[in-house]
Amino acid sequence: MPNTLACQDLQRFRDRPRAYDSTDAQALVDSFTPRYEWMLVLSRKRDQQIVIGDAIVITIVEVRGDKVRLGIQAPAEIPVHRREVYDALQQKPSTPAGEV
Numbered sequence: 001m002p003n004t005l006a007c008q009d010l011q012r013f014r015d016r017p018r019a020y021d022s023t024d025a026q027a028l029v030d031s032f033t034p035r036y037e038w039m040l041v042l043s044r045k046r047d048q049q050i051v052i053g054d055a056i057v058i059t060i061v062e063v064r065g066d067k068v069r070l071g072i073q074a075p076a077e078i079p080v081h082r083r084e085v086y087d088a089l090q091q092k093p094s095t096p097a098g099e100v
Contacts, residue, residue, distance in 0.1 A: 050058040059071040
């Protein structure tokens with residue numbers, strides 16, 4: 001949910017842009033901007049692809065109901081995990097080399 005005060009300030013800034021100097025404007029934008037990276041959202045159909053950089057290709061393999069099957073082509077040195085697997089790997093304590 002957006003910060004209501006920030007929304008009101010943003011509206012006032014849009015209505016009277018000369019009431020703020022550039023420092024105030026940047027502070028206002030910073031207060032309104034979420035603290036996470038923006039997400040690019042794309043629509044794709046079956047057999048269409050998304051290319052990330054020069055090395056990663058994501059293909060829409062199948063769409064069935066609310067499930068989407070993806071094919072991911074990436075170099076072997078780039079790990080690819082489902083989020084729950086990635087989180088589990090991050091929680092697991094690392095073992096020193098040579099120990100099992």
